[in-house]
Amino acid sequence: MEDTKNNSDLQSLSEEENFGLSSDLIHAVEDALEESRDSDVEDLVEGLHEADTADLLEILGRDERYRLMEVIGAGFDPEILPYLDETIREEIVEWLGPKGIAKLVQELDSDDAVELVQDLDEDLRMHILAALPQAYRRVIEESLSYPEDSAGRLMQREIVAVPSVWTIGETIDYMRVSDNLPDDFYDIFVVDPRHHPVGFIPASRVMRARRHVRLDEVMDDDMRIIPLELDQEDVAHMFRQYGLISAPVVEASGRLVGVITVDDVVDVIDEEAGDDLMKMGGVSEPDLYEDVTDTTKARFTWLGVNLLTAVLASIVISLFDATIEKVVALAVLMPIVASMGGNAGTQTLTVAVRSLAMKDLSEANAARFVGKELIIGIINGFLFAILTGVVTWLWFDQAALALVIGAAMVINMVVAGLCGTLIPLGLEKFEIDPAVASSVFLTTVTDVIGFFAFLGLAAIFLL
């Protein structure tokens, strides 16, 4: 029996997707929904992992999603909620209604419940909180009192903490009888009489030690302690830096109040990495599941800023309209200078933004980084000056024009290297997220300088 199961597991693994949710399954569900074969839908969905059911809900169109919810009905597993994208989750929460959702929230771990409740609007949140048992409600409300995106919001309140004076035997006995513990856990935290964490022991080590051994003899006291207010980005960096599996969270007095585990941090890492990519691309947040109206609005703002900078570049060009009228080749060639500067600057900028996010770039090595990028700008500037110069010469047969574009290229690529480093470093210094604002500043500079240098030099030397 076990073997058969295992073999079919392997078989599904060897499929292209490696996951429970194949395109075949999606199509089968869509067909069954369309033909109102409700019991077929139930059969198809039944064995799915909550994460896959969440994906299925996300991937369906809105009408199909509501139909699927109707079919699942009371059998809806609350564990699906944490896996849902925010936009789709709101839809589902609305569909379930305040009473339905309040019932489901109680079945979640406190950290998942907090994540769910914090995103709801004020009214609905109040409604749900009011429907919760008082003890659980207080836990949730306390978590919500911590700053958004802080360790306090991320942590789980269910924790295994034992006094350092206990022995391994006492610890195991306590864990066998206590029913107030999380289902599964990885590290046991050792606390002093004031409930301050003084060390931890991986569960595997407790199991392998002799019963009479005292905890403080086998515990690890080289431990990273996380303050409640620490930003989740810094929490993620700590886990990454030290390869942590779980870490204790303490309030200002030093008292142990919760634990953050690495699986929650994986979500944060994904989120932050995705956010940086989005911001660099001029999108405020991943909006795959947002509707057309919200997406259009969000994108409009960024495009509006870009229109302003494009107009600024146009104004620079208009300063030289008399020159262009005489040498129309300038209009043909000028986008090359601006575009090469923009691309070279973006390369530098991307490295700077990522290195700042990973805390690889700091004051200690900033000067070396700027220097290096400046040199690269100079070298690549000259190489592309030669290339572009030769192309121009062959194309227009004017040596002076070739020299002018070459000189403008060097200037703009050096400026690009400098701005690609100094803009993000400057923004970081003023605590502005370099990912969100850098690229618009950068391309403004490389456009303006690119056009100004090329057309300006042309006005001086070609007329």
Added chain:
Amino acid sequence: MEDTKNNSDLQSLSEEENFGLSSDLIHAVEDALEESRDSDVEDLVEGLHEADTADLLEILGRDERYRLMEVIGAGFDPEILPYLDETIREEIVEWLGPKGIAKLVQELDSDDAVELVQDLDEDLRMHILAALPQAYRRVIEESLSYPEDSAGRLMQREIVAVPSVWTIGETIDYMRVSDNLPDDFYDIFVVDPRHHPVGFIPASRVMRARRHVRLDEVMDDDMRIIPLELDQEDVAHMFRQYGLISAPVVEASGRLVGVITVDDVVDVIDEEAGDDLMKMGGVSEPDLYEDVTDTTKARFTWLGVNLLTAVLASIVISLFDATIEKVVALAVLMPIVASMGGNAGTQTLTVAVRSLAMKDLSEANAARFVGKELIIGIINGFLFAILTGVVTWLWFDQAALALVIGAAMVINMVVAGLCGTLIPLGLEKFEIDPAVASSVFLTTVTDVIGFFAFLGLAAIFLL
């Protein structure tokens, strides 16, 4: 004693950096190195976590780095190596020499050793492998025989596997006496007589269960099994999707051969996220620590491709040089149309690339995504057509010119929306990484279409 330690831990945590490696410490080490106060350097570095020592080595200049290595000398902890950036690691490996590095490799876990050895050049790798004890050498060589970036390379060979017929008591006794187990572990894998994994039990659950209980009564058989050849990107997705802490790796026959734990996956997630960001920014890989020559070369290639596309755009402009000569305002305004198209397309492209990487976008919802982005392109196209048209009219006082730029804007932003979705989806279909090639295709299209639509319409309607 414990309290004091704990308090000072907290204090250092409340510092700006939250980590062991403060700028003050870096400066102190730099000063001590410069003044050849070797014992001071030793004192400063001694208490650092290996990850922090790795950061310190990365952040120093090359000469200082070698000086620090000289001071650390034989006391160099091999655990530092896995934390080092690849470029710096190569430098350190070279400094240590084949014999030195061979000695250190033996002290590492097999997955860390493989990661280290796989990046070395052929000669050095052979040299190190030859110096290893035969059993350990065979383990490493077997790992190296799996495809790069596969689960086989990522996994750890040290694993806790017990037969399903055992009881909890037998399992605990076995673990107490066996000295062939990993130091700490999270899940115990249960295997059938053929050594195929049939379930797992978190260590905490083993500890809390009664001794006489059989493993197959308490084990969890809803488990994700990873084939040896699975790409690390898919491994990461599996961990993320199902919130895994560790997962068994099996060879083609189904035999359990290793385990992947979430902390290794965190590195993969970071790497993949960083790689996508880099590729979108036109950088082949994070190159903060690369030297000027290598960085310049790598960046040159991408800029060269961009030069070709820029020249292509220039050729389009040159088709209309007669038109521009008559209406020089066209030269002033034309970058606006191209730039807005490029930015709108990049927004769409960024969402597509990220959604593909996170497997949120697939065949099942591709059509809906393209449709949505098309509508957004149309709406924002018209909005910016109006805005740009008004600006143009006020600036040049020519209604026809305003109409022409408006029409070109709509065309280019619709094209941008379509290309921002279809290019990455198409590349993904042909198994070309959409992050690396999409943006150059996209901006080529939006530049060419932008200039062609604007100047073409102008040639028809303004002359």
